[in-house]
Amino acid sequence: MDVGLLGQFVVNGMMLGMMYALVAVGFTLFFGVLDVIKFSHGDVLMVGTFAGFSTYLGMTAIGIDNAFIQLVGVLVIAVGSMAILGAIIARYLVLPLKSAPPLNTLLVTLMLGTVLREAIRLFYPDGSNPKHFPSLLPTESWSLGSFTLRADSVILLIGGLLVIIGVNVLINRTRLGLAIRAVAQDEETAKCMGINFKMIVLLTFALGSGVAAFAGVMNGLYYNEINFGMGLLLGVIGFSAAIVGGLGNIYGAILGGFLFAGLQTLGAVALPFASAYKDVFAFAVVIAIIAWRPTGLIAEKTSERV
Amino acid sequence: MAQQQETVLAFRELTRRFGGVVALNKFDMELTNGQILGLIGPNGSGKTTSFNVLTGIYEANGGSIEFLGQDITSWPAQKVYEAGVARTFQRSRLCLELSIFDNIMIGNHKRLDQGLLFNIFKRKALREQIRENHEEARKLLKIFDPALADKMFDPVGSLRMIDRRRIEICRALISHPRLLLLDEPSAGMTHEETRELMDDILEVREMIDGLSIILVEHEMGMIERVTDKCIVLNFGQKICEGAYRDVASDKLVQEAYLGGE
């Protein structure tokens, strides 16, 4: 395989991995503060993308056609509205079930995912068909042999990276992050220290959902196509990535995301048998990794006292 | 009283590390038949760790454990229990959703018929076994609190802390162990309750032939009253051993507790 082609696969894989990682970060944040899995995460991403898309349509309709302003508008509305939606979900669906079996939360949020998905399909104009998401980024491209690099891909990669770094800084360097980490460590102690537990949970869900909306818009800008079912698989993969990396750990989520993308790319291009088996391959490897490292690659800290 | 001298349990240079922290450092210890040993020391000195290594929850990094003449170092928890070691936990670990009877029967595991076919098909024999064990558990529980014995099918989650402690001890005793490990039984209880509980334990000891007990405890009154011998741990190391009165007056021990130089 020539170098250009290899480079192309690497760039594609990184793009994919970045999106998985952004979704996985959300899972890991929610799990960190509340030990719950919010399975509607992928569908929140989808709703966020549609919110962004609607913003674009609205701005075009009122005559704003500067791509940069449009992009900012799309991002602000998508991220902002999903942050609110995430907090609402936490407030009315996740927190009330805190003392119920953890599987209940999983199921409730799964059902919420169905509600969101079906709602978009049924109530968004022509929602059951794919939509053309505009290219709001410069589309210049550089070619080198079989390697094509587009400006928008580079910007998206950098953007994704900045968001991940931003989340990381937020968690590790700010007062809010400190509070989130305190709640993640030990809810009771955090409460004793005067941290508003509920507020922190809501903020964390807002943060995670906002990141998901960003990933959704990124998805739309990259693939130029969005549809009501886009969140489902992305959610499952993001969840798997968070698990493989190790729940409750942002680096684990990133690692898991890129690993999964790598496996899929590898499965599609490098396997000796038909590429259709690539998902079989990726999931088999996931099972094997979990069998090998039962608490994820970057192990979750267990503080169980005996 | 020749039997009294038989060694039940012996640690030889038992060592356990967590990362860089040495939780147990070459711990030597011996316990004879029927003896009650008090294990004391500040928080984090390795008392509970020694229980966990002994019962197979943690693996030893060095040294050996001998129980009734057998080397049981690194045995899994299940095998240690089969050999006759039963314990309670620092934080009560009962199954709160289950009934009192269920919880006590968990402790009786080795004396119950666990065959798949027996349990599914030999219902009559199983019912007989259930009735017999129920009677036995009732008797045992009655020693601690007659009122509890009438609530055998109530969920444990509905009970007070002291009742939960009692049930935990019954769970450990029902299988007639040779060695009982009590991890801070007084935690979360008043002095009066603690005293009551300890009296009950002493009463039970008379019923089970040759039962030895290791007691981890902060409540020194209790240690003083019931133990035959004490061992003081500090930073995973044994710093003193002997009767409570001698130990209490030891300078090293006082330093360890007060943290002074």
Added chain:
Amino acid sequence: MTQSFKDKAVIVLLAAAAAAFTITFIAIEEQAEIFALILFAAALVFAGAKFGFTRSIAQSLSRNERLMNVAVIAATLVVIFWFREDHFPLLMIATVMLYVIACCGLNMQFGYTGVVNFAGAAFFGVGCYTAAVLGDTSIPLLLVIILGGVIAAIVGSVLIIPVLRTRGHYAAVVTIAFGLLFRTFLEVNDTLGGPQGLGVSGMNLFGWDFNNNIEITENIELSFYLNYVILALVMVILTFVLMRRIERSWIGLNFDAVRLDETAAACFGINIKRWKIVAFTLGNFLAGTAGALYAMMLGFIAPSNFAFSDSLILVSIVLLGGMGSLWGTILAAGLVVLLPEKLQVIQEYRFLIYAVVMILILLFRPQGILPRGLRAYIPGWRG
């Protein structure tokens, strides 16, 4: 004396009411009637709880378990007999029963033992495919049903190592990944029919072809689905007996101990691995047997029946009914299978409504419709 008579009267009346309700629920087609009936039932349940009837009824039931079991079977037979000539209601009843069996399998796994399984549909599917492949051979079909379970258990053994090593959400991902992998594999691999699916021969018991209508007289022709319903009912009863016996034995206690506190269980000699393997294998076995008969009844299977969403349906039945609760599972299976069907009238909106209903139930009744009670080793006996 009067107490016991009252108990018995309550049980008989309750069974009669349940049969009547089920018949009406299955029979009505009008949207308004369906909603009215659901609201009526909800109001009844609510009122019962409010005025304490539920409690006294529950006590009556637990005092007379045997009678209750007989009454439920009798009520089921009444419902089946009522619809003896109607294919579709019988198909739905049989479907509910087979889902009950599969969900009992899941209950054994995570209701009792705490081993999560999000690949229930995959193991159900292994049973289906076993029936499809072995149905044309000379192996007796009753044996094929058992083999469906055995092969599901064997396929499940692939997952034993990761399942034993993981807990909670990590174990969930293992089974989710397996479920996705299973379906993709079936689609990509053509040896088992590929995405187009496979035809399955119908059940045939000692020359009795289950796929023929039963002609009694010239005017009375019973639906061929009656055959399947009866066989499914027998299987449900066997499964129920097995589940009950396991629950009310030392094994059930071991399962609970493993679920609630692995460390404590290990300290009292309970072999965590052994009981997890037993529960996982038995659960998959049950799902497999249900799948095998399901495939014979439907006559056709394809990979898209065994998607992740189908596994979730099984999980939601277990949660909705109440973890480990057998009666709850039966009730929830009826609800989850029949409700979307009943909602066909609202067509493309039905999943939206269905999901909203599920969320509401879980929010207001997180422990399930009929939470599992404390273990009663011997019915009615409290020492």
Added chain:
Amino acid sequence: MKFLSKSAVSAIAFSMALTAGAHFADAKDKVKVAFIGPLTGGVSAVGVGGRNSAELAVQLRNADPNAKYEYELVAMDSECKPNVGVQVATKIAADRSIIGLVGHYCSAVAMGAVDIYHKFNLPMSVWGAVLPDVTYGNDYKEIHRVNGTMINQNDVAAKFMTEQGYKTWVIIHDTTDYGKGHDKYFSEYLTQNGGEILADFGVPADQQDFTAELTKAKQLNPDVIYFGGLTPLGVRIRAQMEKLGITAQFQGVSGIKSDSFIDGVGADLSEGVVSFLEGAPVDKLPGGQYFTEKYKAAGFAESEEAYGPFAFAAMNLILDGIEEVGPNRKKLTKYLGDIHGYESIVGEISFDDHGQNTVAAITKYVVQDGKWVVWEDSEYATGKRKLAGK
């Protein structure tokens, strides 16, 4: 269907007898017909379009004063899942008051359901499923299909594309029955016509990212990328080809011949995409214009999609049959069996002995200025515009 008790039935009969006198002279008998399609899930757009079209046929018929009966449509959702399909098929087939059915877009569902229609003697016509086995895999006289199979489609497609001078192909298909079937038949016909397949990728129907497959395809540098699958995937693949700078011609199948494909990809990228659909173009036929107008007038929220006209034609065929022979399943089956040269909005319908419409012509389409245009009418055919790589 007698769900309720016999006494209830007699009570109803009694009350009907009482009110019989109140019947108006021109009141028509009610006859039920049914529709099955995927109304929820990933391909629901096509299913809802089909249902609307069938609904339209029934509405128009009911508005026709000359119709002998008043029709009621029972529409059911198969979710595109065989087990659900078998359930609803049983429900409809077992309901004796339903005389005819227009059913199935998903082939796997149709495959599972045909046995039931046969068992219950319910005459039906497929409106969208394209797997040949649905009609050719059995000898059931109840089963018919107004649309063509994927065999015809790919035969034409392979010939046409090789005639355009293309030599090498990379195939991407989804791993459902639809995509795999197309892959199989297209590969077969393409090889017969001398085309070369450089690579063949199977992808799950919910995949989002195709850059790995497409990068590999790019390296192979084919003349054409053939996609066997439905609109959502088709949109993604076409869009991502652009990202990777692949300039090969994009060739689809009937599954992407929808306006939503063009909406999803955008007018620029869809320009020059070709696809093939059974039947004559709707707007070319005398009844076609009428259908399009009426569909718009009926005010459905969703588009009729590629197979709506077939559902409309199939429903009309069944309604015509009932008008002709009366509400009787066996007679309707016989009527359908004799259909030859029936005029419909998708062209002439003639069933062969398997109930397959034999004259299902295949029409070639190309996207021109954001619209699907019949190839022969396009500027591509005249040479004014050129397909990719020509």
